Amino acid sequence: MQLVDNIMPLDPGAGAPLVVAISSGAMFRLEESNRVFEERGLEGYAEYQVQHENVVLSPGVAFPLVEKLLALNKHNAALPAVEVVLLSRNSADTGLRIFNSIEHFGLDIQRAAFTGGHAPHRYMAAFGAQLFLSTNTEYVRRALAAGYAAAQILPSTAETYTGPQLRIAFDGDAVIFGDESEQLYQQAGLEVFAQSEKDAAEKPLSGGPFRPLLEALQKIQSAYPPKECPLRTALVTARGAPAHKRVILTLRQWGVRIDEALFLGGKTKAEFLRAFGADIFFDDQMVHCDEASKMVTTGHVPNGIINRG
Numbered sequence: 001m002q003l004v005d006n007i008m009p010l011d012p013g014a015g016a017p018l019v020v021a022i023s024s025g026a027m028f029r030l031e032e033s034n035r036v037f038e039e040r041g042l043e044g045y046a047e048y049q050v051q052h053e054n055v056v057l058s059p060g061v062a063f064p065l066v067e068k069l070l071a072l073n074k075h076n077a078a079l080p081a082v083e084v085v086l087l088s089r090n091s092a093d094t095g096l097r098i099f100n101s102i103e104h105f106g107l108d109i110q111r112a113a114f115t116g117g118h119a120p121h122r123y124m125a126a127f128g129a130q131l132f133l134s135t136n137t138e139y140v141r142r143a144l145a146a147g148y149a150a151a152q153i154l155p156s157t158a159e160t161y162t163g164p165q166l167r168i169a170f171d172g173d174a175v176i177f178g179d180e181s182e183q184l185y186q187q188a189g190l191e192v193f194a195q196s197e198k199d200a201a202e203k204p205l206s207g208g209p210f211r212p213l214l215e216a217l218q219k220i221q222s223a224y225p226p227k228e229c230p231l232r233t234a235l236v237t238a239r240g241a242p243a244h245k246r247v248i249l250t251l252r253q254w255g256v257r258i259d260e261a262l263f264l265g266g267k268t269k270a271e272f273l274r275a276f277g278a279d280i281f282f283d284d285q286m287v288h289c290d291e292a293s294k295m296v297t298t299g300h301v302p303n304g305i306i307n308r309g
Contacts, residue, residue, distance in 0.1 A: 017081060017219040019127055020069060023120065023134035024088045024098045026153040027066055028057035042117075049094040057101040061297055062133055062153050065280050068166040070108050072220065075230055081220045085127050086112035087120035087134075124148050130213050137302060144303050149213040151282050151299025158295050160279075165232050167279050168217065169296075171269075172237040172247055174284035174304030176214055178206030181243075182284075183305045197243035204250040209303055210282060211254070218256050232259045234276050238288075240265025270295045 024030065037045040072081040086102070086109055088095050095114040102109050113123040121132055121143035132143040132150040143150035173182040185193040214233070221229050235258045239247060244263045251258055262272050269288055273281050274295040281292050284301045292298045 018069075018131075018213075018216040019083045019085065019129040020066075020131045020133065021085050021087045021121075021124055021127060021129040022062060022066065022132075023136065023139075024086060024090065024095070025135040026060060026062040026133045027086075028060045028063065028098065028101060030057070030060070046091070046094050049090070049097050053097040053100055055097070056104045057097065059105070060153075061156050062280075063105075064160045065133075065297060066107065066109075068279055072166060072230055073108070075224075081223070083111070084109050085129060087123060087132070088112065088114050089117050089120060089136075090114050091116045121146060121148065121150070130216050133299060137300075140300075141302050144209055144301070147209070149210045149301075151301050154289055154293045154298050154300055156293040156297055158293065158297060160297075163277055165230055165277075167232045167234070167277050169234040169236050169273055169276055169278040169281040170210060170214070171281075171283040171285070171288065171301075172235055172239060173205075173208070174306065175208050175210045175282050175301050176235065177208045177211075177247070177250065179208070179284070179304030179306075180206060181246075186305055194243055197239075197246050201242070201245040201249065203246070204253045205246060207254075209301065214256055214258075215254075221257065234258065234260040234262065234278070236262045236269050236272055236276070236281065237264065238266050238269070239263050 033045065033049065036048045066084055069082045069084055086098065088098060090098065092114045095112070099112070111127065113120060119139055119142055121139055124132060124143065130149055132140065132148055133153055134140050135153050137152045140150045140152045170176050173179050181193065181197060184196055217231060217233060221231055224230070237247070240263050260276065264272065268291055270291040273292055278296040280297045280299055282299045282301050283289050283292065284304050285306050286300055289298045289300045
């Protein structure tokens with residue numbers, strides 16, 4: 001996608017509309033380092049990382065996503081759309097290898113927190129981050145509990161979508177929206193759920209943990225003419241008619257644009273995500289995530305009734 005001249009100005013005093021915090025394990029492949037830690041403990045791990053600090057780490061599952069996020073800034077370098085910050089459990093000493101690898105690949109990542117084994121999501125607010133991506137499910141759960149959008153990046157061998165647009169897909173209930181409807185479905189079944197959603201079609205759903213992220217993406221999209229936007233979003237939900245109407249009216253009330261909405265009525269999502277060309281997909285149900293991860297990079301959102309207990 002070429003740069004365009006008729007970009008609407010973003011507020012230069014507000015910083016980047018979207019700040020994404022990511023762990024080193026999501027961005028780089030750390031299997032060897034983790035094996036050293038398990039076999040030799042913290043002291044052996046630290047020694048290994050220092051000895052190998054000039055050995056470049058291989059890109060991990062979320063590396064292509066980071067590249068595409070940062071590429072959004074090339075469309076209007078004076079007013080960056082996205083900032084990526086590193087949140088790592090490493091110490092500054094052992095984390096030097098990570099920054100050396102970032103420098104090697106030419107990634108414009110300037111800010112980081114090395115927490116020496118402590119929970120890294122504590123610095124989300126200080127960095128102004130709206131999204132936390134990690135391979136550690138416990139830290140993801142803590143970030144969600146603290147009110148942030150967060151997802152566990154799952155292992156994947158899926159081919160990377162190579163188109164010029166950044167394409168992000170979301171599930172609905174317990175991700176973009178609250179999970180009150182999902183609770184009803186789990187407790188009373190499909191028939192009661194469908195009737196309830198039909199009766200409550202005019203009543204907006206509550207916001208889920210990813211609503212602020214969706215609104216940040218909307219802010220970026222609003223700076224471009226629709227046909228020239230480098231960012232595209234999709235809602236991919238198991239809902240079907242008549243439960244679709246409440247979703248559409250809720251997004252309309254929020255003033256949020258979703259470029260594509262797929263109401264699948266229970267069909268498997270993976271092939272649709274591949275057809276959309278998703279760079280990442282967020283879902284609260286592991287059964288959907290496992291299938292999706294075969295096709296696209298996937299983030300599990302351990303939120304809502306499905307993930308309790």
